[in-house]
Amino acid sequence: MSQSKTNVVIVGAGIYGMSTALWMLKSGKYNVTILDKCGILPAPDAASTDLNKIIRSADYADPSLAALGLEAIDDHWRNPEWENTYHESGVMVLSGAGEKAGQEFVSKAYSNCKNLGIDVTLVNGSSDVKNIIKKKVARGVPLGEFGGREGYFNPIGGWAESGRALEVGLKKVRQLGGTIRSGAEVQGLLRNGRKVTGVEIKGGEQVKGDLVIVAAGAWTPALCAQPGFSVRLPDVVATGQSVGVIQLTPEEHKKYANIPVVFNLDNGWYNFPPNAEGLMKLAIHGAGVLCPGDNGVSVPRTKLTPGGESGAIPLTSLKGLRAGLREVYPELAKKDFLTTRLCWYCDTITGDWLIDYHPDYDNLVIASGDSGHAFKFTPVIGREILKVVEKNPSPEYSEKWSFDYVEKLLKRESKKELSDVDVEDPELAKGGADVRAGQRKVLDVNDLVRPQDLLAKQAKL
Numbered sequence: 228m229s230q231s232k233t234n235v236v237i238v239g240a241g242i243y244g245m246s247t248a249l250w251m252l253k254s255g256k257y258n259v260t261i262l263d264k265c266g267i268l269p270a271p272d273a274a275s276t277d278l279n280k281i282i283r284s285a286d287y288a289d290p291s292l293a294a295l296g297l298e299a300i301d302d303h304w305r306n307p308e309w310e311n312t313y314h315e316s317g318v319m320v321l322s323g324a325g326e327k328a329g330q331e332f333v334s335k336a337y338s339n340c341k342n343l344g345i346d347v348t349l350v351n352g353s354s355d356v357k358n359i360i361k362k363k364v365a366r367g368v369p370l371g372e373f374g375g376r377e378g379y380f381n382p383i384g385g386w387a388e389s390g391r392a393l394e395v396g397l398k399k400v401r402q403l404g405g406t407i408r409s410g411a412e413v414q415g416l417l418r419n420g421r422k423v424t425g426v427e428i429k430g431g432e433q434v435k436g437d438l439v440i441v442a443a444g445a446w447t448p449a450l451c452a453q454p455g456f457s458v459r460l461p462d463v464v465a466t467g468q469s470v471g472v473i474q475l476t477p478e479e480h481k482k483y484a485n486i487p488v489v490f491n492l493d494n495g496w497y498n499f500p501p502n503a504e505g506l507m508k509l510a511i512h513g514a515g516v517l518c519p520g521d522n523g524v525s526v527p528r529t530k531l532t533p534g535g536e537s538g539a540i541p542l543t544s545l546k547g548l549r550a551g552l553r554e555v556y557p558e559l560a561k562k563d564f565l566t567t568r569l570c571w572y573c574d575t576i577t578g579d580w581l582i583d584y585h586p587d588y589d590n591l592v593i594a595s596g597d598s599g600h601a602f603k604f605t606p607v608i609g610r611e612i613l614k615v616v617e618k619n620p621s622p623e624y625s626e627k628w629s630f631d632y633v634e635k636l637l638k639r640e641s642k643k644e645l646s647d648v649d650v651e652d653p654e655l656a657k658g659g660a661d662v663r664a665g666q667r668k669v670l671d672v673n674d675l676v677r678p679q680d681l682l683a684k685q686a687k688l
């Protein structure tokens with residue numbers, strides 16, 4: 228006799244929700260309904276939807292993430308299943324010579340790459356970096372000094388057309404029989420003691436399920452704090468990160484078509500090769516900005532949110548994006564930005580994700596805390612979330628992704644209580660998942676600029 232399937236409600240159609248749905252449907256054991264608040268999917272303001280994301284392979288200090296990253300490329304991204312959304316340009320991983328956290332990360336990540344058999348090339352400063360890049364750009368393209376940084380070049384890795392990859396995944400979810408509802412904003416949890424029986428969406432409709440998975444990305448902290456939810460979380464916070472795009476001319480596009488991704492760990496600056504339309508994205512993987520709502524919980528301020536429509540970013544970030552480009556491809560740094568955007572991470576303290584059953588409920592899973600580096604794992608992250616759902620998590624991740632990980636870590640390592648700790652202490656984040664530059668600040672709306680407001684003076688910034 229065939230067993231009846233478990234009915235699962237997933238809140239959020241980003242890569243956490245989509246990939247989980249895919250693995251659940253492939254297992255044949257689940258009926259899946261994904262609910263997303265946005266009327267258009269993929270949601271234009273979701274972190275997962277964008278021109279592109281870096282697909283690092285084994286470039287992690289944490290060996291288990293290094294292996295997972297390489298697996299995602301070797302066994303998945305290169306497969307026809309992902310419809311050529313992945314482009315293997317290689318990734319230059321750099322950090323300033325005196326930058327301790329960045330250099331530690333580079334050195335561990337380099338060893339992990341080597342141990343996994345990747346033919347990475349060490350670069351000891353500008354001339355080494357330039358020698359590699361020179362082979363990839365057209366003759367005569369002026370190169371900057373790359374800030375004199377050191378690190379290595381990894382030929383395995385590159386970037387993915389992230390919005391398109393999410394679209395490909397959502398299409399597959401539908402083909403496998405999953406239900407995806409757009410414009411379904413979840414605002415409450417239905418519960419009976421320790422049992423969650425479903426969710427309530429805006430307008431009052433109830434969607435019942437045997438299991439609820441909250442995968443709402445950077446909206447997760449604000450959603451869980453809503454009166455209809457009131458679900459406690461460990462320290463997770465929405466931080467806004469600055470992105471800018473420049474349009475290359477057809478001639479420039481040709482000259483820069485084969486460049487690798489450059490990623491500076493010390494200041495978080497990175498850029499991509501141009502996409503098919505000649506659009507080059509630059510961004511800063513930094514401490515980010517907070518946007519506290521009425522209850523003090525930081526909530527994404529995006530193009531779809533009142534006040535965020537213009538896509539403006541802090542002036543300091545706009546200057547940082549341009550300064551970074553000047554260090555790499557100086558002639559492009561003279562160009563105006565076409566668009567800018569704040570894109571939102573759900574940050575944990577250590578940079579490890581939060582994927583666990585909620586301790587107060589029997590059938591509520593939180594799958595969030597992406598910390599700005601989960602996209603590369605799109606094809607495999609759902610498998611790992613499913614293992615957590617089935618109470619059989621991969622041993623290398625089970626503690627790191629657990630609800631009380633930071634508390635356990637602090638008790639074990641320093642006997643401190645969580646309340647004694649500065650949760651923004653960068654020391655906490657150096658465990659291997661991430662390195663982050665700068666100090667987190669509250670967004671100052673008076674400091675926000677749109678590139679089009681600055682057209683006349685942009686190049687001078």
Ligand SMILES: Cc1cc2nc3c(=O)[nH]c(=O)nc-3n(C[C@H](O)[C@H](O)[C@H](O)COP(=O)(O)OP(=O)(O)OC[C@H]3O[C@@H](n4cnc5c(N)ncnc54)[C@H](O)[C@@H]3O)c2cc1C
Nearest residue numbers: 239241242243264274275281413444570597599601602603
């Ligand atoms: C600027 C930027 C650059 C990045 N670069 C990289 C990179 O180079 N490489 C990399 O690996 N990763 C990168 N990341 C990280 C990566 O994008 C994220 O880790 C990943 O996309 C997170 O996916 P998610 O599903 O958790 O969240 P999201 O993609 O944000 O999805 C959350 C979904 O939940 C929906 N939702 C929210 N609230 C509700 C509600 N109440 N009801 C219903 N639906 C709701 C939203 O509409 C959204 O569709 C970057 C992120 C940003 C912001």
